[in-house]
Amino acid sequence: MTLVSAPRPTVLRVDRLGKIFGSQNPAAIEQTGPEVGSEKTPDGSSVVAAWDVSFDVAAGEAFGVIGESGSGKSTVMRAIAGDHSASAGSVRMRRRDGSTSDLLTMTQSERRALRVDELAVVYQDAADGLDLNVTAGGNIADRLTAAGGRHFGQIRERAAELLERTEVPLDRMDDLVRTFSGGMRQRVQLARALANRPPIVLFDEPTTGLDASVAAGVLDLIRSLLEELGIAAVVVSHDFSVIEMLTTRCMVMQHGRVVEQGLTDQLFEDPQAPYTQRLVAAARA
């Protein structure tokens, strides 16, 4: 397992992150993992959803986390996003003011403040990231007013600009998100996430559940936005093509552990770990 050093300044450093559900017995670590073939201890008292996960993300870089269901990739993302707590490790983030904070020691209210304009999340299910009973423009206005926006005209203007950029027809701006298709909801979610120009965006299975053609369109959009806006991203997906298209570096997770980490194209061309080899073979078949 080789760590490829990031050439640009690191904005996010995840260090030995771990999350154990159930009994917090340290012995659970040795009883689980890829060697054992399970993330659950034999007696069923704990689930080591993620352990010893370390990676860093440079400014403007997209980092991928790939693995099958239950591999712990979403656990890692939720711990970074603050949607649930972690059992061990640290997640250090470079703040706008140049200081560094460990997200895991922050209070819930500090985390919410962070989510306003420094760290955005795009969820698989749009209902997690949007209020479906509010218009597309209103969902963006929520973030803009949270950041202190109090000028109606400017809020409208910025919301229209974002929706245009994420290819949502402007005549749908004042429609409830509930009436939108899956692909369109993801585009609105993207617009909302980008509202306050966050330096880091987390993507949790951003195109899972969409039609192949719609997914391809959303992926294209995400890629061009990441490039254009210089946003650092962590992309979590079980889908090879998503990771391949969006990220330059990635890691492979299985049973709550990292089994391989490296440059995305290298990793997919020449997988070292047996699990990655099986994964790549299955995807290429």
Next chain:
Amino acid sequence: MSATVSETIDWSIPTEGTRLDALVEPAVEAGILDEHAKRELRRAILTAVCVPGYQVPFGSREMPVARGWGSGGLQITLAIVGLDDVVKVIDQGDDEGVNAVNLRRLVTDTTGATETTEVSEATVIQTRHRIPEDALEAHQTLVLQVPVPEPLRGVERNIAELGRMHAEADYSRMWVSLYEDKVRNGVITKSTGYPCLVGGRYVIATTPIPRWDVPRLHRAPFLSLFGAGRERKIYAIPPDTDVEPLTFDDVPFEIEKTPGARCSLCDATEAYLIEIPPSDAAADDGRWICSDTAWCRRRRVEASQS
């Protein structure tokens, strides 16, 4: 606003028996609220005054009026009035409304306070829906009967989440509802209970007063106490406190105004007017009158004398 019966309680620590004995109530006092209830209400009121706009929970008592008929305002009034107080009660600006008359009688009969319809004579003014047209002064207290104290109720139902939103001053969803209102209707349509930021910190519902009265709360010289009996909440706007209606920088806050409307009794145009609809569709006897009846009557008397 001295207490009516506190002189009769011996607060000294008894030499014999337990301190608990000291808390045992004196012989039954006349009145609706016992001294314990009054003390609890006063504590809630003091907390509310100390943290302007914060909704203080209190153990709302059963009142001889149904919840939703001013039981919150009534409890506040009963907790603060004394023998030397003069009470005015209005309902929609009207001293003679059935509810207003009954509440005023109830307060004066059970506390020994005297009653009035004149703002200048009153020390405590209990109201539903209006602030009197006459300017109140620093020695006067306005008590409002509040149906729904939670300004965020329309955007969030979960009480724990509401608590968090207030604690963190996270009002973005309130702003979204104003945004959505403006997008859908071209104007912010919220009429009574317009949300206001109090002292730059808490958002309150100015229920049940109309927009007309909202600017009159800003840096007002008098104390306003809001009581919601059914919801068991008390909140306050102390004198000289900033009360800013939530509105966008480029969407000015506007009060109700009907061009050409004029009180058919006293000719007033610069007052909150209510419409008396025509008696039937064909008739042309629809008209406007002042909502504040005492103010309107005095204007007519003054006009006839001059």
